[in-house]
Amino acid sequence: MIEIGSKLSGNEIDTSILLVCDRGATASGLWVPWRQPGRDCNVVFEADLPTPVRRLVRGRTRPSWQRAHRDVQYGLVPSTPDEAEVLGVCVDGSLQHFTLLSLPAWRLLRLVHNLALTSPTLFPFTFERIDDDDDDDYEADPETGGRTVMQIDGDMLQRCVDKRALEELFAKPVHAAKLFAALQKLDGGFDLSKGVDTDMAVDGGLNLDERTLHCIDRLYIILEYYLQPVL
16 A cells, blocks of 8 residues: 655645555555544545556656656646655556546546447447437446546556547537536636647547537547656
8 A cells, every 4th residue: 555645734645545455456545534533444436457566656757858848737636745656566567557636637537438438449349339318327427436436547548549539439419518518627627719739639520510629639638648658
């Protein structure tokens, strides 16, 4: 386990959360009520991992030139007061990178996560078929989804970027509207005055309107920000 958090109160981390990994390839975030003796810890989130983590470490592992130009934005919550990365060394030798998100950032990325599961392009053999009446079921809601729904699969987001699948995911007007609403709540709003980067967002014959192309352009930038390698 490792203590994570970013807000300081005196010399202590005020919003202390313990990230705990076990042999069952799961991770849990425990909120510790340090100032309330006798009260039990609360489970804030749970996540399933590809393989068990044997050790959790902190480290400022990004190259110095990358750190110099990487501001805290798009709803990122620093995992440590000095903005170090939290990495998990797995039993098979791989590394897992853990990132904390604000609630607006989680809603945005979870929307992408949920819609990606329905994409034949991303999951040609296992995609979930949905009817038009079921579109509202893919609204991100931590109150009804449970603790495990708070997890965002970074590997899935990387697949969305690699296959340029966002245009397909948000081709329906109802999904495009949800994307716009989620971006409006992120970092003070979404500026439509900035032009579309045609190298980033491509219509792909889907007849997307200009606002949707703006949103997809920004979403690609946000995903690449979160998926930037830490080593």
